[in-house]
Amino acid sequence: MAYDLEEQEQIDTLKAWWKQYGNLVTWLLIAALSSFAAWTAWNTYQRNQAAQASTLYEEVQRAVGLKDNAKVQGATAALVDKYSGTAYATMAALAAAKSAFDNNDLKVAKTQLTWAIDHAHTKEFKALAKLRLTSILLDEKNFDEAAKVLAGDFPAAFEADVMDKKADVFVAQNKIKEARDMYKNALDKMGDKHAGRQLVQIKLDAIGGAAEVKAAASSEKK
Secondary structure, three states, rough: OOOHHHHHHHHHHHHHHHHHHHHHHHHHHHHHHHHHEEEHHHHHHHHHHHHHHHHHHHHHHHHHOOOHHHHHHHHHHHHHHHHOOOHHHHHOOOOHHHHHHOOOHHHHHHHHHHHHHOOOOOHHHHHHHHHHOOOOOOOOOOOOHHHHHHOOOOHHHHHHHHHHHHHHHHHHOOOHHHHHHHHHHHHOOOOOOOOHHHHHHHHHHHHOOHHHHHHHHHHHOO
């Protein structure tokens, strides 16, 4: 096929450009396609991992329902070993910690909660694990360690519960004034419908919080 002069010049220009940049374009294209293929494969892998982890988590839940702590721990160990990168692993660790606690195995409960704190996919899961671990440390009278666990930032939804738990630590350390202030802060953060509000009020009253409020009110009237 014959080309006119202008077309031939365009073809020559294209050939020259391709000779200079063709390899680069090819490799960039290959890199882009490879990245897309890797992304697609990763998403497929993640879906498969989640599906398989979900099946194991169902086993954990069934064992919890049967109150079979040995099976709970075994299924959780298998899930964490194979699918630690999924949210199901964290949820299983939390369930296994409660199962162990209910069976008075505080060592295993702490191990599961510590794992959840270190590997949780969300701040909410991590916060929940910290609160539960603090309760165990308080039972063990390990007050300094409990205070350390409660240090740092927590999601806003957990602030009141963290304050409540910090106040519990202060009570255990016989720091009553600090405990009163922290219980009051917790109540201020809690809405009227918060499930723990009544319990916090009871604890505050038990350490003289109610009497302190009455005294303050009486002083204002004068």
